Amino acid sequence: MDMKRDYYEDVQLFTSGVVVFWMAIMLAALAIFPFLATSYYIYMANFLAINVIVVIGLNILVGYAGQVSLGHAGFFAIGAYGTVILMTEVHLPFLVALPLAGLIAAGFGFLLGLPSLRLEGPYLAIATLGFGLTITQIIGRIELFGGRQGLHTPELFIGPWHLESDRDFYFLLIPLTILLALTARNLIKTKVGRALIAIRDAEIAAETLGVNLMGYKTLAFAISAFYAGVGGGLYAFVLRFIEPEIFTLLMSIMFLAMVVVGGLGSIMGSITGACLLSWLDLQLRNILSIPYLGKWLEALSQEWFSITGVSNIQLIVFGAILVLIMLFEPLGIFGFWIRAKKYWKTWPF
């Protein structure tokens, strides 16, 4: 029975013992994982975690506040370059440089949020698209940022702890990801989150209840950009080298795809969407080594799509999977989860 005894139960994190149990299992699995997995899989987990951070942030903007952004690779780049530059040029420690770079990204997010008061839907998409494309061009032209040559990240120290391997970084990244996910969830459950959802569902009604439209729309952009910026700062240390070419339009679109595939307006959806798509993205690079299927796909690709037959088949399969997910579950993985829950609740009826 879900009898509630206290109003706090409406907003609390652990709604039942079952949730606590599964959370504990998940945490234990995350803690044990780096000791069992090979270096490549730890690298992959780091890559997934960073995408989770960015996608949670983007979901606050797209899923909860109902705005759209095709420029998140721009914030990602600002965070990455910001963190590295603040460390090498200003000599700030990593744990100061990272949130500071996030705040710089948030500042840009605030500025980009200003046109969102006048622009909607496709128009806003184009404005943010322009931002994303411009940022990398500007960064590529500035000497301080390494220009086209890019930048190497400095050695990473946190106090006396020297983070050398992917495994070391994992132990920094995963707690940070969990912290940021929980923070986002708290935000959504309280006043700010409610105001954002209200703006998405009925803008005028929200206004007449005292929600300052300009304040909250720009705030949504700033929060979202902060998450992307922090993700970018961390990404720089996963790659250990950054250049403008990394932060492409395709990256922005991938972030958006992760939000939509995971489920708009759901933190858990963001986590699963980011994990699934980034995992697919990495795994499909090995698609040609699958026995039989790989050979067949390679032949198919050479016959119809390209002469080399290697470069594009992974993108085609990736695209096909996206289409299928959207076709069968328009609410994303989160929608699938809701349906499964309903099914088990009413089983065997």
Add this chain to the structure above:
Amino acid sequence: MTFFSIDNLAIAFGGLQALQDIRFDVQAGEVFAIIGPNGAGKTTLFNCINGIYRPDAGNIRFDGRNIQGLRPDQVARLGIARTFQNIELFANMTTMENIMLGRHVFMRTGLFRGAAMWGPRSFAGREERDHRRQVEKIIDLLRLQAVRGKLVGALPYGTQKMVELARALALEPKLLLLDEPCAGMTAEEKQDMIFWIKDIQNDLGITILLIEHDMRMVMDISDRILAINFGQPITIGTADEVRRHPEVLKAYLGEEDHRESAA
């Protein structure tokens, strides 16, 4: 000093003069109705009061200050709440959460305190609880207990209208604007709504500005009525005075027709 007054209000959209020469004042505690045929400019008038539209001319005074030119959220903070003709609920939130939006202006949890809601004793946790308790009172008052945890998008039309009313009341308004609260309701639901509006006026002491098409209801609950047509005022008076006014009859029934009732 009057509680709420509009003086010489005018607004035009392109070549269309939507409102002109609108002037009236409302006493504290009154139910003041605005009637008029479709397209007369009633909702436009509400939108001007709310700050959704900016009037071209005129003054809107509320509680001793000029509120013309304020943004909608600033108007809300002064204590003016409203409901909408076409329901404007937050469809993907529960009844409780919808009404919680009415508490928005009273809550002090910002970005950082909200993000740091670690447990029931944190600032945000305590505030959530306090305001949910307030909302529960409104849910009890309007008998919405059965739907408190349901998504409002799936509720019946009449119930949605009640949730909208509850949300407006959560703002603890001094002035409540009701835009066709009974539109599309069954006879029974209309009776209930009339009952609630009287309660809100008498028990909560809230002044009400009302737009309604149902003449019987308007005559029943309003202290005074303003009739407008084509954006211009026809007359202001009590129910009986307005009902007998020849211009009102003409606006509602046409030129040649002189039947007794305007219903």
